[in-house]
Amino acid sequence: MITRKIVEKYLFSKIYTPKILKELYKKFNLRKKDEKSKLRQILNELMSEGKIFRDSRGRFRTVKENLVVGNIEFTRSGTLAFVWTEAGDEIAVPVEKAGNAMHKDKVVVEIIGKWYELPEGRVLRVLERGLNKIVGTFQPRGRFAYIIPDDPKIQYDFYVPVEYFGHAKPGEKVVAQILRYPSATRNPVARVVEVLGFADDPSTDFPTVVVKHDLPVEFPETVLKEAAKIPEKVTPSDLKERKDFRDEIIVTIDGPDARDFDDAVSVKKLSNGNYELGVHIADVSYYVKENSELDKEAFKRGTSVYLIDRVLPMLPFKLSHGVCSLVQGEDRLVMSLIMEIDKNGEVVDFEVTPGVIRSYRRLIYDDVNALFKGDKIAQEKIGELRNFLELMRELKDILRNARRKRGAILDIEGGEVKIVLDEKGRTVDIIPRARGEAEIIIEEFMIKANETIAEIFHHMDIPFVYRVHEQPDPDTILQLKNYLSAIGVNLKLPKKIQPKILQDLLERTEGHPLRSSIERLLVRSMKRAVYSPVNIGHFGLASFAYTHFTSPIRRYPDLVVHRLLRNFLKSKGKFSKKEIKVLNKKLTKIAVQSSKRERVADEAEWDYIALKKIDYISRHIGDVFDVVVTSVTKFGLFVEIIDKYISGLVHISTMDDYYIYDQDRSVLIGSKSGKIYKIGDKLKAKVVNADKTRMQIDFEIVEE
Known part of the structure; x- marks a missing residue:
């Protein structure tokens, strides 16, 4: 009987030359239908794992040292793409070497050199198309039309024959099925399958983001059936071998709009002067078993996606809003981490145990912050917990000071806003969102819990999934330094950058008019945090x-x-060598998939926020706002509306002089007037255009 081991041994031997399927049947002397089917199954497995691929002549080729298989992702600029392998490796592909590959395709790449610190590759073959639908703007041209994709990462316009118009009108946003993919000589072809409406209709925002990022909305029937079998309440049999915390004061603290509660906390002062911090996390793994339908769907989704007024959950509501959610007054199963923390913020002892809790109170950040400020209404609502919350605040300060001393970056607010929508989904207002002490309490407690759990596995040298954050590249830090220099802030950079230097920068620029821009540039200058089975720490x-x-x-x-x-x-903590080998392979796959899905979720959330910001500003065309210049380029000024975090462009062609760009000083200089525009300038600017399709806002400077 043909086996995978036999097939792999032959395909990866020195004597193997690429063969088509019929030649492999002959080689292995396969005549029976079931034997041939088994070989096809083995070959498909090897292809899905990226170990072999089928070339344009149908021959099976092995992936050798200079060849890799992965998913290609184009950048918004359209000049570069990156290929991510299942092992988490990254290869840069200049767009001219991407062949006919499209965003999200699975491709074979030949390594041909270096691109900065990454290998550079050339796409040899598209193995599997990643997109089957696109969302874009419908533009007729007589007897045919084009769809211009919303996603700038898609490099092609799609040709639409007249029979596939589907009642779409010029300028409407549509969802289209891809019928033919691009080749060297022909544009891709698509058919309109759904008309969403015009871009200025807010009801198109959600489906636009869903299709653009291929987000799963409905759960498969098999998943819902499995979820339906899970009890809605904790039963006595669930409590076996669990520590009972139900008589303790344990609370959740979240935002007012929170729908699922997966963390609860408790704190005590011990007789020796130390603190006991309890972090109780919903025991989802008790209900979602490995390789179940629920688990497979959760792996596929990777994360819940939060889009202002709605959520696309990782788990069905039966779990996420039901038996797993740590709601007030209900028995809930948890994984509890109890830490003893000294006055220096160090964990001197801890216990991890399955537990059961009954949340004493659902607290809201705003109420806790108001209580700390002496608000009378908050005192009436939650005053009984004042001493408990003050103890939390005391421990928070200790933990935060300990992190400050070791050089952690603490003060990035990130320019977050609360977007207020009406019942039709239109943006009514955009309000800056500042973190209060309650938010920081939970943040510090969760960081300490995450560190404690990670250190257990690191010290035991057991396979694990870490959250890692690499040091920033010197080039990106140099860009940050140049930006700061342009606004009069000097940043001294040692050879090896430390997070403490960046924290010092944040403290020095507190209250600066460009504070939000500095924070965002600092975030962009750092690498993205990802999941990894290898611990390299968190910068x-x-x-x-x-x-x-x-x-x-x-x-x-x-x-x-x-x-x-x-x-x-x-x-x-005792695992066999075989168990460790299996775990390492499994965790690598989980880390890569989780990092990828997190990136998709983030981009979807950013796009949805951007659409709602454009919706807001589109009803202020002609209005004048106070703006600050955040960037200067040869084609104009990027400006941001103060306190709204809405960015747009003042194009150089709309300015009152012929302006010359001085790259060294990062300024525009008027050739006749000598007027200088630089980063940090506060201006009055009028909104002249807001385009959802191009995701662009245009301003013009208004003279005082």
Whole structure:
């Protein structure tokens, strides 16, 4: 009988030359239907794992040293793409070497050189198309039309024959099925399958983002059937081998719009002067078993996606808003981490145990912050918990000071806003969102919990999923330095950058008019945090080891960490070599998928916020706002409306003089007037255009 081991041994041997399927049947002497079917199954498995691929002549080729298989993702600029392999490796592909590949395709890439610190590749073949639908603007041209994709990462316009117009009108936003993919000589072809309406209709925003990012909305029937079998309440049999915390004061603290509650906290002062911090996390892994339909769907989604007024959950509502959610007054199963913390913010002892809690109170950030400020209404609502909350604040200060001393970056607010929508989905207002002490309490408690769990596995040298954050590239930090220099802030850079230097910068620029721009540029100058089975630490948090343990309702890696914890407790940290090998392979795949899905979710959330900002500003065409110049380029000024975080462009062609760009000083200089525009200038600017399709806002300077 043909086996995978036999097939792999032959395909990867020195004597193998690329063969078509019939030649492989002959080689292995396969005559029976079931034997041939088994070989096809093995070949398909090897192709899906990226170990072999089928070339344009149908021959099976092995992926050797200079060849890799991965998914290609184009940048918004359209000049570059990156290919991500299943092992998490990254290859840069200049667009002229991408062949006919499109965004999200699975491709074979030949390594041909270096692109800065990354290998540079050339696409040899598209193995599998990643997109089957696009969303874009319908533009007729007589007997045919084009669809211009909303996503700038898609490099092609799609040809639409007249029979596939589907009642779309000029300028309407549509969803289209891809019928033919691009070739060297022909544009791709698509058919309109759904007309969303005109871009200025806010009801088109949600489907636009869903299709653009291929977000799963409905759960498969198999998943819902499995979820339906889970009890709605905790039963006595669920409490076996669990520590009972139901008589303790344990609370959740979240925003007013929170719908799922996966973390609850408690704090006590011990007789020795230390603090006992309890972090109780919903025990989702008790209900979502490995390889179940629920688990497969959660792996596929990777994370919940939050889009202002709605959520696309990782798990069905039966779990995320039901039996897993730590709602007030209900018994709930948890994985509890109890830490003893000294006055220096160090964990001197801890216990991890499955538990059961009954949340004493659902607290809201705004109420806790108001209580700390002496608000009378807040005193009436939650005053009984004042001493409890003050103890939390005391411990928060200790933990935060300890992180400050070790050089963690603490003060990035990120220019977050609360977007207020009406019942039709139109943006009514945009309000800056500032973190209060309550938000920081929860943040500090969760960071300490995540670090404690990660260090257990690191010290035991057991396979694990870490949250890692690499040091920033010197080139990007140099760009940050140049930007700061242009606004009069000097940043001294040692050879090896430390997070403490960036934290000092944030403290020095507190209250600066360009503070939000500095924060965003600082974030962009750092690499993206990702999931990895290899611990390299977390640069931004200055953490030796870090993970995500605290949100298993909405993040798949947290769910996996809970399973690893359960296995650790059961086995007392002892795993066989075979178990470790299997775990390492599995966790690499989980880390890559989770990082990818997190990136998709982030981009979807950013796009949705951007659409709602454009919706807001489109009803202020002609209005004048106070803006600050955030960037100067040869084609104009990028400006931002103060306190709204709405950015747009003042094009050089609309300005009152012929302006020359001085790259060294990053300024525009009027050739006749000598007027200088620089980063940080505060101006009056009028909104002249807001385009949802191009995701662009245009301003003109208004003379005082």
